[in-house]
Amino acid sequence: MSHHIETAPDTKIFVEDEGEGQPVIFLHGWPLNNRMFHRQKQAIIENGCRYIGIDLRGYGQSDKPEENYSYNIFASDIQQVIKELELSNYTIAGFSMGGPVALRFAVKFADKDLKQLFLLGPAAPSFTKRQGYELGMDKEEVTDLMEALEDDRRSALENFGKNFYYQDVPGDVRAELLELSMQASKQATISSAEALRDEDLRDEVGHIHVPVTIFHGKHDAICGFEFAEDLEKRIPNAEIIPFEESGHGLHYEEAEKLNKEMLKRLR
Template identity: 45%
Template sequence: MGRYIQVEDHVKIYVEDIGEGIPVIFLHGWPANSQMFEYQYSILPKEGYRCIGMDFRGFGKSDAPWESYSFDRMADDLKAVIDELQIENAALIGFSMGGAVATRYMARHQGKGISHLALMGSATPVFTQRPDFEYNMTKEDLNAQLIIPTYEDRPKMLSQFGLKFTHHKSRAALMVWLELLCFQASNHGTIKAAESLRDEDLRADLPHINVPTVIFQGQKDKICDPKLAELTQQSIPNSRLVAFEDSGHAMMFDEQEKFNSELLLFLNQMSGGNNNSGVASHNL
């Protein structure tokens, strides 16, 4: 079921709410929307989980205001969704930019309503290089590869970005579908969220995370260097890193069976391993 939730600056955020049971909130990556988790939505409700997918402002079916695409603002939107739906003891799943917003939420709002966290190909602790941070792309590279081309030819930018998204190139139809999801974003939302990825720093946020946390990372990732996952894991007390050796950025597509199995293993910890049907009940 889809619905809109209006947040404090009168922006309407689109939310999908599928299934019943333990809530699992999905935060998508740049510049897609929550439908990128389609292959989790089709499995988790059968296992007793309620899937809640939120489109960030400017993306998917949410409103696209001209301004306000900071991680603070998007974390506040997430809090409004959690408050409106009266969510408690949820798992928060953040992929790429969604991982950055999830991290900001955990620090800014003290993890309200969240009992478990999964960061996947996460744009943390910092997405671009700094004088004291030597990893991943430079700000100049981000401008040249993502922001300037979006002003000039967004479809071409998305096609080129998509080439880096997965390690396996045999699933061409799936990548066309994912590219179509990215076309649903607003042009200015795409640009301004990319500016947040370029400029924001989450190093001070990560130590505030105090719930069980798992970090999924494709070892052939060309968007978020695997070193970022190692640094993220080192900054979150008692977190655990799961490596996807044969995956690029989007391990949920490159190693779909392992991804869904590892996600279910993690989620089943929330119910002490006693959730309805267990990990092995599906042909993933």
């Protein structure tokens, strides 16, 4: 089953909704959509849980309004989806950019039914370097990426994808990555990169009191493993599960281990 849920005037969010049982809400990374989780979706459904895969606005099959895209806007949309589907006792799994979106949701929008967070290679607490924080990319590097997206989005996304995996993955896997990336709107891709460059969650993640599990590739060249180590220090009830054979694409490179570790915590 799929839904198109209106979360704001003239903006509908596409949601895949399959299986029965405890809901697990999946939030994709930049610049993908929920189809990236098809290996997790199958495991979730087969093990008695309900897969809720959201295409963030501007991505996949969701509407693509011409506006700014921020963590707050994404998190507000998630809140409306949860209300519309009357979800309870739910877990949120956020990959890459979906990680800080999940964290922002947990701080500002969550209700008592949020059970736990899964962060998969999260781009948090800050994707870029800033005063007192030396992890991540320089802000200028992200600005350069935004300009490249403006000039030739396909080429810019192809270059981005070169750093996605640690393992030598088949060509069709890289082709799928680019295909999903090109389904996003140009505006969403650039504006979301701006959010990744400018947003900083360091001061708010300490207010999260549900269990948080951080699944992170040791060879992640996009969101370094140091992000996970920093988050573990800042979040009161956080645990890191390292993935020794993965880069950023742990959902593919070590899918079996990821599925097993998530299901262990869902039970």
